[in-house]
Amino acid sequence: DADVTQTPRNRITKTGKRIMLECSQTKGHDRMYWYRQDPGLGLRLIYYSFDVKDINKGEISDGYSVSRQAQAKFSLSLESAIPNQTALYFCATSSGDYGYTFGSGTRLTVV
Amino acid sequence: AQSVTQLDSHVSVSEGTPVLLRCNYSSSYSPSLFWYVQHPNKGLQLLLKYTSAATLVKGINGFEAEFKKSETSFHLTKPSAHMSDAAEYFCVVSDWGGADGLTFGKGTHLIIQP
16 A cells, blocks of 8 residues: 555546545655645745644645544545645655655646 | 855757856855756756765766866766767756755756757
């Protein structure tokens, strides 16, 4: 099994729908992150969490929310999806000593 | 605040010739620097990282990078390109061990000509 698992791998949804992307990890890391990747823009940080009670906004948090259900689970929600949220989304974990582990990504298309 | 600029959006080289991907960074503190690679329809793979030890960092698949504080640069090189090196490369900077996340450059698309 992968250290960081993202579900679903691909998703097509309609404008206005609520959608949740899930991330789970077996690394035992406290720190978890959500990034989005757009062509020509690299990856940008959406939200990050140091533990269940510590959630922080990243560079582009508008339109997104997160939930840290447990140390191993960190979910990203789009309350009302819009087409410009079409992107590749990555979850990552960190041990805090520069060691990051990325999931395989979720490709989200909003039509 | 930290930032990173990848100076070329696309680089094209012939197989067997050297590769140079350029990256400049800005950081208020003593930064950590990384290079990641993303092959088509794949996730991110760490090539190498600099964390204030040796300034010349060797990574996987024959890549290396040199941290030059005076030039605020962290260029990625490889002596001889291989077809399998064709991918998107990201230069990444982080302060404080990356606790507040990583800051990615916009990427350089490396094309290998046969």
